[in-house]
Amino acid sequence: MRVMERTFRQQLFFLLLCLSVLKGDCRYIENNDISKDELFSLLSSDLRREIPELLMYRRPLRCLDMVAVEGQFTFTAETPQLSCAAFFMAEPNELITVEFDSVDVDCSGGDFVTMFDGWVMKGEKFPSSQDHPLPLYERYVNYCDSGAARKSMRSSQNVAMVFFRVHGAGSSFALTVRKHVNPFPCNVISQSPEGSYTMVTPQQHRNCSFSIIYPVAIDISEFSLGHHSNFPKRSLPGCAESGDYVQLLGGSGIDTSKLLPITDLCISFTGPTHMKIGCDNTVVRMVSSGRFVSRVSFSYRPLDSQELQTIKLNNVEDFCFNN
Numbered sequence: 001m002r003v004m005e006r007t008f009r010q011q012l013f014f015l016l017l018c019l020s021v022l023k024g025d026c027r028y029i030e031n032n033d034i035s036k037d038e039l040f041s042l043l044s045s046d047l048r049r050e051i052p053e054l055l056m057y058r059r060p061l062r063c064l065d066m067v068a069v070e071g072q073f074t075f076t077a078e079t080p081q082l083s084c085a086a087f088f089m090a091e092p093n094e095l096i097t098v099e100f101d102s103v104d105v106d107c108s109g110g111d112f113v114t115m116f117d118g119w120v121m122k123g124e125k126f127p128s129s130q131d132h133p134l135p136l137y138e139r140y141v142n143y144c145d146s147g148a149a150r151k152s153m154r155s156s157q158n159v160a161m162v163f164f165r166v167h168g169a170g171s172s173f174a175l176t177v178r179k180h181v182n183p184f185p186c187n188v189i190s191q192s193p194e195g196s197y198t199m200v201t202p203q204q205h206r207n208c209s210f211s212i213i214y215p216v217a218i219d220i221s222e223f224s225l226g227h228h229s230n231f232p233k234r235s236l237p238g239c240a241e242s243g244d245y246v247q248l249l250g251g252s253g254i255d256t257s258k259l260l261p262i263t264d265l266c267i268s269f270t271g272p273t274h275m276k277i278g279c280d281n282t283v284v285r286m287v288s289s290g291r292f293v294s295r296v297s298f299s300y301r302p303l304d305s306q307e308l309q310t311i312k313l314n315n316v317e318d319f320c321f322n323n
C-alpha cells in the first residue's frame, strides 16, 4: 500500500511538473519504476554491503528527464539534440553528487555537458543567486571547458541538474548520481505536493527557502523566531526590525527573489496560519540575521480543482492566492 501510494505521488509529481513548469514534452518524462530503498528493504544487511555496484540502478537518460533515484544514467544521441536537460532531486535532507563516468562528445564542435548546482527553469534559478552560498560561475561545471579536469559536482541542496547539447549521432555520456545526507539543509524543493517540514536555521547569516512547486494549502503550525530583546512588540507593522522572520512568497517561477510576498511572520504576527495559495510555486523563506537559532514548522497539501477554481474566481487582480 505504501509503495502504491508513493508511486502514485511520484506520477502525480511528474505530471504536475510537466504541466506547470516544463509546458509539454511529458512523454519524455518517466517514472523510475522501483527505488533502491524499496529493493533494499527486502535484503539482509550483509548482502546489502556487497551489492551497491552490482545492483546499481541503470537506465538510459532522455533529452528531457527527471531522476529521483541513485544510479547510472547513459545518454546516447541518435539525432542531434540541441537543448536537453536532466533534473535530479533527492529528499529535503539530502544532497546530490553527479559524476561523469565517460563522456564522448565533440567539445570543439559545439557540444557541451554542463552540471549545475541547483535547477534552471524558464531562465530562472533555484536557489536564487542571493540565497546560494557560491557565486554563480562556480555553480556550473562544463565538462568541455574544464578540459575534463573536474569530473564531478556536489550540490549544495536537494536538487541539481545537467544540461547538454550533442550534435553527432552516436555521441554519448554516462553519469552516476548519488545521494548523501545533508546535516544542515537550507534551500529545498519539495519532492511532492504533500508533506510537512521543519526548517531550522542555525546561527548563520544566511536565508533559507523551502519551495513547493504546486498550488497548495499550507498550514504554519509552529514557529520560534529569534528576536531582539528590545523589539517593541506591537508598534511596528512589518517584521524587518524584529530579528529573524519568515516570509511566505508566491509566483510562477522558481527564483525566490522574483516572487511576490504573501505575508511575513514574526513575533508580532497575528494573521491566519492556514492559507490556500494557487501559485505554481509557493515558498516558505526564513530571513535570518545570523544571531539566533530559529525554527518554523508547516504542512501542506495540493489544492483540488474546485479550490483552484474558487481562488481564480475571487481574484480580480492577477495574483495567485487568497485566505
Ligand SMILES: *[C@@H]1O[C@H](CO)[C@@H](O)[C@H](O)[C@H]1NC(C)=O
Pocket (backbone or CB within 6 Å): 130, 131, 205, 206, 207, 287, 288
Ligand atoms: C536575507 O534576506 C533579506 C531580505 O530579503 C536581505 O535583506 C538580506 O540581505 C539577506 N541576507 C543574506 C545573508 O543574504
